[in-house]
Amino acid sequence: MNLVLSDETLLGGSNAPADLCGYGPVPAAIARELVSGAVDDERSRATIRRLYARPATGALVAMESRARLFPRGLAAFIRLRDQRCRTPYCDAPIRHLDHARPWVAGGATDVGNGLGLCERCNYVKEVTGWSVRPEVDEKCSHAAEFTTPTGMTYRSGAPPMPGWSVRLEISEMEIAVQMACSGLHAA
């Protein structure tokens, strides 16, 4: 059975109901009892997987995988998102999908921790002193901060999708000033 609940409900910080798939909503207290019962029971094979929701809408958009290898659909998505090797200043074709935070160190096999790298950069990144910290920046695009053995840091962002132009927000005051100026030039 699958039980979907927020981290706050799981940890007791919220009483928002959980959803028992195929049944419907269940109260937070019952959900926590189900989880603790499953964890305490030696015969149980309970596992926890993180699901990711869009902050504005709560819509579920991604799920982490417990596998070390990126599942095919996720791998295809990361290749499409990154397009080229994500190491700053390297533009080689993607050959490997890499865990930014290593899998052995608890790094998730998910869209946030996955990076497309060329073969050379994937091996270089394993050298002591290199580390990569993935993040979602304020514009919600995927970014990664690379730290080199000399301590220098470089950021790498996933490219925008084809045909996407940056939308600038212009205030009404700026529009008014521009119109006033265009009138001056015309005069």
Ligand SMILES: [Zn+2]
């Ligand atoms: Zn590379």
